[in-house]
Amino acid sequence: MNSDTIQFVLISVVTAATPLIIAAIGELVVERSGILNLGVEGMMIVGAAIGFAAAYESNSTLIGALAGIAAGMALAGLFACLVIGLATNQVATGLALTILGVGLSGLAGAPFVGLKREGAGQLHLPGLSEIPLVGKVLFGEDLFVYFALALVGVVAWFLARTRAGLTLRAVGDNHASAHALGIPVRRVRFLATLFGGGCAGLAGAYISLVYTPFWSPGMTAGRGWIALALVVFASWRPWRLVAGALLFGGATAGQLHAQLLGLPLPAQAMSAVPYLATIAALVALSIWDRRGTAAPAALGTPFVPDR
Amino acid sequence: MRIDLEPRRGRQARLEVLAPIAALALAMAIGGLVIALLGKPPLRAFEVYFVEPLTQGWSLQELAVKASPLVLIALGLSFCFRANLWNIGAEGQFIIGGLIGGWLGIATQGGEGGRWILPAMLLLGALGGLAYAMIPAVLRVWLGVSEILTSLMLVYVAELTLDYMVRGPWRDPKGFNFPVTVNFDEDATLPLLVEGGRLHFGVVLTLLAVVGAAIVLSRTLFGFKVRLVGNAPRAARFAGFDDRRLTLAVFAISGAAAGLAGISEVSGQIGQLQPSISPGYGFTAITVAFLGRLSPFGILLAGLVLALTYIGGEAAQIDLKLPLDMTKAFQGILLMCVLAADVFTRYHVRLVSGRGR
Numbered sequence A: 001m002n003s004d005t006i007q008f009v010l011i012s013v014v015t016a017a018t019p020l021i022i023a024a025i026g027e028l029v030v031e032r033s034g035i036l037n038l039g040v041e042g043m044m045i046v047g048a049a050i051g052f053a054a055a056y057e058s059n060s061t062l063i064g065a066l067a068g069i070a071a072g073m074a075l076a077g078l079f080a081c082l083v084i085g086l087a088t089n090q091v092a093t094g095l096a097l098t099i100l101g102v103g104l105s106g107l108a109g110a111p112f113v114g115l116k117r118e119g120a121g122q123l124h125l126p127g128l129s130e131i132p133l134v135g136k137v138l139f140g141e142d143l144f145v146y147f148a149l150a151l152v153g154v155v156a157w158f159l160a161r162t163r164a165g166l167t168l169r170a171v172g173d174n175h176a177s178a179h180a181l182g183i184p185v186r187r188v189r190f191l192a193t194l195f196g197g198g199c200a201g202l203a204g205a206y207i208s209l210v211y212t213p214f215w216s217p218g219m220t221a222g223r224g225w226i227a228l229a230l231v232v233f234a235s236w237r238p239w240r241l242v243a244g245a246l247l248f249g250g251a252t253a254g255q256l257h258a259q260l261l262g263l264p265l266p267a268q269a270m271s272a273v274p275y276l277a278t279i280a281a282l283v284a285l286s287i288w289d290r291r292g293t294a295a296p297a298a299l300g301t302p303f304v305p306d307r
Numbered sequence B: 001m002r003i004d005l006e007p008r009r010g011r012q013a014r015l016e017v018l019a020p021i022a023a024l025a026l027a028m029a030i031g032g033l034v035i036a037l038l039g040k041p042p043l044r045a046f047e048v049y050f051v052e053p054l055t056q057g058w059s060l061q062e063l064a065v066k067a068s069p070l071v072l073i074a075l076g077l078s079f080c081f082r083a084n085l086w087n088i089g090a091e092g093q094f095i096i097g098g099l100i101g102g103w104l105g106i107a108t109q110g111g112e113g114g115r116w117i118l119p120a121m122l123l124l125g126a127l128g129g130l131a132y133a134m135i136p137a138v139l140r141v142w143l144g145v146s147e148i149l150t151s152l153m154l155v156y157v158a159e160l161t162l163d164y165m166v167r168g169p170w171r172d173p174k175g176f177n178f179p180v181t182v183n184f185d186e187d188a189t190l191p192l193l194v195e196g197g198r199l200h201f202g203v204v205l206t207l208l209a210v211v212g213a214a215i216v217l218s219r220t221l222f223g224f225k226v227r228l229v230g231n232a233p234r235a236a237r238f239a240g241f242d243d244r245r246l247t248l249a250v251f252a253i254s255g256a257a258a259g260l261a262g263i264s265e266v267s268g269q270i271g272q273l274q275p276s277i278s279p280g281y282g283f284t285a286i287t288v289a290f291l292g293r294l295s296p297f298g299i300l301l302a303g304l305v306l307a308l309t310y311i312g313g314e315a316a317q318i319d320l321k322l323p324l325d326m327t328k329a330f331q332g333i334l335l336m337c338v339l340a341a342d343v344f345t346r347y348h349v350r351l352v353s354g355r356g357r
Helices: A003-032 A041-056 A061-085 A090-112 A135-139 A142-159 A161-174 A175-180 A185-211 A225-235 A238-261 A267-287 B013-037 B042-054 B057-082 B092-108 B117-143 B147-167 B202-219 B221-231 B234-240 B243-270 B282-292 B298-317 B326-344
Strands: B001-007 B346-351
Touching: A003 A041, A003 A135, A003 A142, A003 A161, A003 A185, A003 A225, A003 A238, A003 B092, A003 B221, A003 B282, A041 A090, A041 A185, A041 A225, A061 A185, A061 B042, A090 B282, A090 B326, A142 A161, A142 A185, A142 A238, A142 B042, A161 A175, A161 A185, A175 A185, A185 A225, A225 A238, A225 A267, A225 B147, A225 B202, A267 B117, A267 B147, A267 B202, B013 B042, B013 B298, B013 B326, B042 B057, B057 B092, B057 B202, B057 B221, B057 B243, B057 B282, B057 B298, B092 B117, B092 B147, B092 B243, B092 B282, B117 B147, B117 B243, B202 B221, B202 B243, B221 B234, B221 B243, B234 B243, B243 B282, B282 B298, B282 B326, B298 B326, B326 B346
Parallel strands: none
Antiparallel strands: B001 B346
16 A cells, blocks of 8 residues: 555545534533433434535535534524423434434435535645645645534633533533522523534535535435434543544545455445444443443433522 | 423323324424425325325225334334333334344245244244344443444444345345345235235234233333333332333333334235335334324324325325425424423423523
8 A cells, every 4th residue: 555545545534534523522512511412413414405505506615514504503493492492302302303304404405416516625735735644634634624623622622611611511410500500501501502503514514515525315324323422432522522533434434445445345234334333432432431421410301490 | 582381280181182183283284384385285285195095995004004013113112212211223123123034034935835934924023123122222231331322323234234135145036136035925924904905914913012012001010110110210219120121121122013013014015125124114103102192092093193194295296296305304393393292281381581591
C-alpha cells in the first residue's frame, strides 16, 4: 500500500466519523440536560432530505446545511413540546419521532431521488495540504469536518467552564432540586433539545451533501442510532465521543475498502459490521467500566413541576 | 405561554376509552393537512384510506391478514412495555422467526411431506424469535447494556442475514436468478380459512393469542408481577419479585410472539423466503401497542386500524399517487397523538399565560 492509498483510507475514516460526531455531540447536550431523544435517526434523515432539496434548488451547500439544521430543529421542537410540555414518555415519543421522520423524509425527498450535485469543497492550504501521508487528512478535509471538531470543543468548554453549562448539568442530574433553586428546568431542556435537533439535522445534511452527494430514501442507515450509542460509549464526555466516532468511522470505512479489495466475505457481513461493532462497544464498555454508569441522574425521567 | 399539569385523582375510565379515539381523530386531521399540503384532496384521501377498504369482501380479508402480525407482535410488546422494558427490535425477531421457521419449509420441499412439518415450523419460528430477543435481554440483565440500542441494532443484522441467505445459500436454483427461495410445499403452508381467499390460519393463532394474553395479564400471578413492576417498581422490589427473571420472561414472550408472527407471514402469506418479508410490521406494532393502551382487546382493535393504513396506503398510491411514505408518516403522527392524549387521562392540562419555567 503506498502513501496515497493510506491517506485515502484515513480521509474516508474521517468523513465517515463526521456525521456521527455532529449528531452525537448534539444528543450529548440533550442527554446532559436529562432528556433522552431517541428520534436522532428521524431528525437526521429529514435533515438529509430537506438539506439536499434546499441545496439542489438554491445550488448552495451552505443553504442546504442551514435548511437541514432548521428541519432537525423543527422536529426537535415538536418532540420537546410533547416530552417537556406534556411530560409524555420519552422513549416512546422518540420512537414516534423516528417513524415520523423516516416517512416525512420519503415524502419530501421523492422529487429529488436520482438527482446529483457537486459535493462540498475541501480546505486547501498551500504547502500544508501537500505534506505526504497526513497533509490532506489534517489540512485538506471539507469544512464540515473542522466545524464538527470546533463544535465539540465549544460544547466541552460550555459544559465544563460556563455557568450556563453548569446549570444545564444540574437540570440533567436533579430536576427537582434545580426547579427548587429557581432554575427554569423546562426552558433549559427545551433549548438543549433544539440544539440537539439542529445538530442531527446538520449531520443528516452532511450525509446527503458531502458524504454521498445525492439523496436516497433511508440513506442514514441507522447512523442516528449509532450516534445514540456513541453518547453512551463516550460516558457523556465530549472528547471521548470523537475517539469513539473515529473508531466507528474506521469500521464503516474498513467495510467499504474490504469490499473494494474483494475480500472473500459476503457483502452483507461487511454491512453488518457497524451494527455489530456498536453492540460490541456497548458490551466492552460495561465490562470495563464497572464503577457504575456515568449517565445524567435524571436522564429519561419525566418532569412535572409542582407549584 | 406555558403548560401546567395537575394530577387527576383516581383512574378516569371514560377518558381512557376516549383518549385513543381522540388521538386517532387528531392524527387524521393532521394527516389530512399534510395531504392537502402535498396538493391532493384530503377528503378523497380519507375515503381511500379508511372507508373503501371496509366496503369489499376481499379487502376485509386482506385487513385481517395484515392486522394479524401487527396484533401478535404488539401483544408480545405490551408485556415488555408494561414492565417498562423497551424491546424495539421486534422487526428483527419477526425476520429471524420467519428465517428459522422458513428453513424447515425449504428443507422439506419436494420431500415426503407430513402433518408434523407445519407445527414444527411454527415452533421453530417462535423459538427463533425468542432466542434473538434473548440477546438484548441477557446483555441487559447481566451487563446492564441498554436494551433499546442493542435490540434495534439487531434489526439491521437480521435484515442483512435474511438478505444474504435468500441471495446466497438458499436461493432457488431454478428461480431464473431471482433472489427468492423455493416455494414451500402444501404441508409447509398455513391452510386458508376461505376457499380461494386470503384469510389463513395465522389469523386464528392471533385471536387465540389475544385471549391467552388477556387471561395471563388479568388472572395470573405472572401478569400481576408484570403490571406491578411497571406501575410500582419499588413496591415490586419490596415484594421480593426477581426483576431479572421477569426481564428475561417478558423478552422471551415478545420475541416468541414476533417470531411466530414472522413464520406465520412467511408460511401463510408469502409461501417462500424473499429479501424483505415485512413492510415494517415490527415498528408499526409499537404504535399498535400504545394505541391499544397495552390491553389485549384494545390491541386487537388498534391492529385493525393500523392494518387499514397499510391497505389504504397501497390504494392511495394507485388512486391518488400518494407515496407509500405517507403511511409511515401517518403512523408516526398517530403514535405522537396517542402519547399526548394519554397525558389528558392522567393530568388536568392547562395553558397558562406567563413565562415558561
